[in-house]
């Protein structure tokens with residue numbers, strides 16, 4: 001077992017001396033199912049290797065992979081076959097150990113169970129050729145073996161670490177040879193499923209995997225919640241901006257209207273003044289005309305008796321009866337004159 005691309009299938013092919021299983025340098029995971037390689041003889045013993053897909057498979061979920069692996073293990077155990085050992089491939093050239101690698105190794109240890117860890121061999125492969133780089137990687141391997149977060153628990157429970165330094169059959173056989181000395185024992189998941197009739201989800205490995213999925217789901221939910229919050233805040237900000245832009249546009253328009261109204265008012269006032277000036281001008285010209293003509297006498301009957309008044313003639317004859325009726329005693333003649341001129345203009349304009 002081990003991460004995708006760690007070299008599981010390549011190791012089997014080296015040991016078997018043929019392309020028994022498919023290895024690949026593709027960017028996507030290669031092995032899809034548990035594949036049984038053709039048996040070979042090593043030191044007089046028949047050896048049978050099983051290739052497995054990885055928990056971090058490109059196109060399958062860890063749960064699917066656990067199902068595939070556990071079914072194959074269950075079948076072997078039911079047939080009475082026990083494993084001499086389990087290889088966990090670890091590419092030493094992996095600079096960082098990410099959380100997925102840690103989680104997957106943790107599921108692997110639960111699948112084996114603490115008792116069977118003594119039959120586990122962690123095989124470090126993908127070593128560089130240059131000796132100085134190898135020294136560096138040796139140091140890294142030591143750190144991995146003692147790191148609580150990775151191999152320390154397995155090592156402290158009997159797991160071995162082996163170096164697959166060369167890509168040769170000899171190197172692969174040396175590792176397998178050591179495993180043949182082991183006492184075959186069932187793995188925890190085999191006992192749980194066959195002896196204790198547990199479903200995959202009830203096995204220790206299954207529970208661990210589901211916990212991991214639940215954690216992942218929780219993290220995803222948190223992420224989505226935060227994202228939604230951010231989106232909501234952004235939407236509100238956009239709405240506020242839109243609203244203030246609308247208010248600003250309305251205020252600008254309103255100001256323009258107010259300015260326009262003020263201008264119109266000023267124009268009206270100016271027109272009124274112009275009109276008054278024109279009236280005054282006409283009045284003055286009429287007064288001048290009057291001085292040159294013979295005054296005409298009109299009689300006006302107003303309340304209280306007969307009065308005779310001298311007013312300007314030559315203008316509206318039609319207005320005379322109304323006007324004369326409005327003449328009252330004591331009203332200055334000048335005022336009557338102005339009114340007379342004003343109405344004369346209006347009536348003349350209407351007639352024209």
Ligand SMILES: Nc1nc2c(ncn2[C@@H]2O[C@H](COP(=O)(O)OP(=O)(O)OP(=O)(O)O)[C@@H](O)[C@H]2O)c(=O)[nH]1
Pocket residue numbers: 002003004005006007008009010011022023024025026028029030031032052053054125126127164166167
């Ligand atoms: N340099 C170097 N390359 C290796 C070694 N082992 C495997 N490879 C290369 O690593 C690549 C992946 O090897 P595979 O054997 O297909 O890996 P796998 O673990 O079976 O991958 P999956 O089937 O996807 O889980 C191939 O290109 C191999 O040639 C090694 O020890 N050293």
Ligand SMILES: [Mg+2]
Pocket residue numbers: 008009010022023030031051052
């Ligand atoms: Mg493979």
